[in-house]
Amino acid sequence: EPEVTQTPSHQVTQMGQEVILRCVPISNHLYFYWYRQILGQKVEFLVSFYNNEISEKSEIFDDQFSVERPDGSNFTLKIRSTKLEDSAMYFCASKDLTSTDTQYFGPGTRLTVL
């Protein structure tokens, strides 16, 4: 069964450093998403991406965040200058054109900002 993959599984960084989280969505999917989950809290939407542009973003997704699909397979989330409160699990998700809102999630990247 095809699946969404994410790398790295765990990223530790110093406050103020830039991080790039990588995702490989399911190959025929066209909609891509990033969510985050702070430990002990609910999953929160960050951004959705379709046709090489952001289609929606949340209040959390400020100027420190950016997304990119640099090639036909990868989908990345960049945090320019990490803050302590960015520590969370970051999940990538993807969805194809035909399914009605069934988003498939990757295993997540645990980001720890020190």
Place this chain on the structure above:
Amino acid sequence: RKEVEQDPGPFNVPEGATVAFNCTYSNSASQSFFWYRQDCRKEPKLLMSVYSSGNEDGRFTAQLNRASQYISLLIRDSKLSDSATYLCVVAANFGNEKLTFGTGTRLTIIP
């Protein structure tokens, strides 16, 4: 009012029992409804979509009441492997739409 509200539990039930979870959502324009399950430190996985007519998948039954903005999940003959956090999830529109998650209900099945 929270966008999606669930009883956080925990629910501790014996193996073989029937357990029911409820969820309410605030946005009356919501169009799509789901139950996801999440194991500890893992990603959410789709359990089932929820339709207005109600739907069943094996031991799992989901119901939607649009008038009351209420979603339910029933698990019959619960198994140890059902232990997880159950997430009520809502999307406002069909298509490319963000998912809004509840905080989840923690279920532990006791042997």
